[in-house]
Amino acid sequence: MSPTTVAEHRQRVAELVGLMPVLHQPLDECLGLVLAADVLAPLPLPPFDNSAMDGYAVRAADLAGQLPVRLPVADDIPAGRTDVRALEPGTVQRIMTGAPVPPGADAVVQVELTDAGTEIVTITGRVEAGGNIRTAGDDVREGDPVLTAGTVLNPSRLGLASALGLAELPVRRRPRVLVLSTGSELVEPGEPLAPGQIYESNGMMLASAVRDAGGIAVRLRFVPDDVEEFHRALAPYLGSVDVVLTSGGVSAGAYEVVKDALASHDVRFTKVAMQPGGPQGSGTYEGLPVLALPGNPVSAQVSFEVFVRPALLASMGHAQVERPVARATVSTSLTSPVGKTQFRRGLYDPSSGQVVTPVGGPGSHLLSALAMSNCLIEVPADVTELAAGAEVTVRYLQ
Ligand SMILES: Nc1nc2c(c(=O)[nH]1)N[C@H]1C(S)=C(S)[C@@H](COP(=O)(O)OP(=O)(O)OC[C@H]3O[C@@H](n4cnc5c(N)ncnc54)[C@H](O)[C@@H]3O)O[C@H]1N2
Numbered sequence: 001m002s003p004t005t006v007a008e009h010r011q012r013v014a015e016l017v018g019l020m021p022v023l024h025q026p027l028d029e030c031l032g033l034v035l036a037a038d039v040l041a042p043l044p045l046p047p048f049d050n051s052a053m054d055g056y057a058v059r060a061a062d063l064a065g066q067l068p069v070r071l072p073v074a075d076d077i078p079a080g081r082t083d084v085r086a087l088e089p090g091t092v093q094r095i096m097t098g099a100p101v102p103p104g105a106d107a108v109v110q111v112e113l114t115d116a117g118t119e120i121v122t123i124t125g126r127v128e129a130g131g132n133i134r135t136a137g138d139d140v141r142e143g144d145p146v147l148t149a150g151t152v153l154n155p156s157r158l159g160l161a162s163a164l165g166l167a168e169l170p171v172r173r174r175p176r177v178l179v180l181s182t183g184s185e186l187v188e189p190g191e192p193l194a195p196g197q198i199y200e201s202n203g204m205m206l207a208s209a210v211r212d213a214g215g216i217a218v219r220l221r222f223v224p225d226d227v228e229e230f231h232r233a234l235a236p237y238l239g240s241v242d243v244v245l246t247s248g249g250v251s252a253g254a255y256e257v258v259k260d261a262l263a264s265h266d267v268r269f270t271k272v273a274m275q276p277g278g279p280q281g282s283g284t285y286e287g288l289p290v291l292a293l294p295g296n297p298v299s300a301q302v303s304f305e306v307f308v309r310p311a312l313l314a315s316m317g318h319a320q321v322e323r324p325v326a327r328a329t330v331s332t333s334l335t336s337p338v339g340k341t342q343f344r345r346g347l348y349d350p351s352s353g354q355v356v357t358p359v360g361g362p363g364s365h366l367l368s369a370l371a372m373s374n375c376l377i378e379v380p381a382d383v384t385e386l387a388a389g390a391e392v393t394v395r396y397l398q
């Protein structure tokens with residue numbers, strides 16, 4: 001049987017994860033989420049004619065003659081006043097930025113062009129009719145489609161929704177991902193380490209990657225290589241998560257707990273033609289999508305980047321699920337296994353003439369090299385050698 005290609009496995013993972021349902025969420029929880037329906041402005045912005053300056057609401061015609069002119073101050077209009085009275089000819093009203101312009105006024109004279117009087121004001125400068133007034137609907141007209149379905153909600157868009165008086169927006173909700181590491185050798189950071197044990201790192205890395213992609217990570221402390229314990233550990237979470245993401249226990253050894261526990265369910269274990277990240281499991285368990293990543297830390301994280309991150313983003317309705325890619329020249333020669341897409345770790349600096357420098361070797365245990373890198377260098381499956389200066393595609397991770 002020919003190995004699964006990267007593209008085939010990506011497709012399978014995306015289909016398994018599917019689309020999250022649409023919910024009306026409070027704006028506070030919408031940052032980074034994708035709007036699921038068009039939003040029509042329920043009111044104009046600004047909602048009423050208001051002053052752009054602290055100063056005096058006037059009739060421009062009252063300033064048409066010789067300046068300075070002295071006019072009585074008939075009223076005071078702070079922002080937020082709701083009972084504004086009409087401006088009588090030959091008078092002014094003191095007005096603050098954002099306050100409603102009184103009927104009858106057609107301009108605002110900024111305070112700097114006056115003596116700031118409170119009973120009588122002396123005005124020394126002229127303003128045109130319409131000057132310093134922000135008219136209703138200037139920014140948004142009522143009924144305008146201000147935010148369209150598919151828009152990613154960023155700070156300014158959430159600000160706009162608030163300005164329109166919306167307390168909630170329809171969005172695809174964040175996927176809840178159960179992150180579970182397996183391995184009897186694993187020890188919680190902070191605990192003492194016995195010979196033969198290592199500190200657990202995939203759980204922290206994958207949970208952070210889930211959050212970084214916009215999902216909610218539920219971390220289940222790692223379970224030992226025991227099938228019964230694996231099932232018992234998962235059971236309490238099955239009703240409350242959307243995806244189960246495991247790492248470790250999928251290759252060819254004698255104690256492959258994830259494979260042993262799930263192969264009898266609807267989970268398929270395959271070799272994907274890539275390095276790192278060859279052994280992969282995917283399918284459903286008790287109706288839940290399960291993505292079983294290999295345990296080597298670099299393999300787990302590269303698998304997340306290539307398969308899981310795009311699927312989580314797509315599940316939230318993102319159209320753009322790819323990292324930015326660029327063409328770059330590689331600074332040193334590279335070799336790559338035959339028939340496998342290789343993802344090497346690299347440092348890419350677009351300001352330095354599009355050069356990418358490999359960091360560390362191909363080994364999938366080289367976590368510090370991954371931590372020092374900012375991109376993945378993609379070597380196609382049909383390429384086994386690259387000379388220094390050859391062109392490659394880089395996926396920019398930061
Ligand atoms: N005979 C073969 N052996 C291996 C093959 C193979 O095809 N034939 N494939 C290799 C490849 S490629 C990979 S990748 C790994 C995948 O192994 P598993 O998914 O079964 O992972 P483990 O054996 O449990 O662990 C591998 C390695 O990673 C460390 N690890 C695991 N989980 C964590 C964690 N949460 N935090 C930190 N480190 C972790 C573990 O201690 C091992 O060193 O299999 C190869 N072998």
Ligand code: MOO
Pocket residue numbers: 274275276277278279294296298299300363364
């Ligand atoms: O696929 Mo393994 O991920 O080469 O180390």
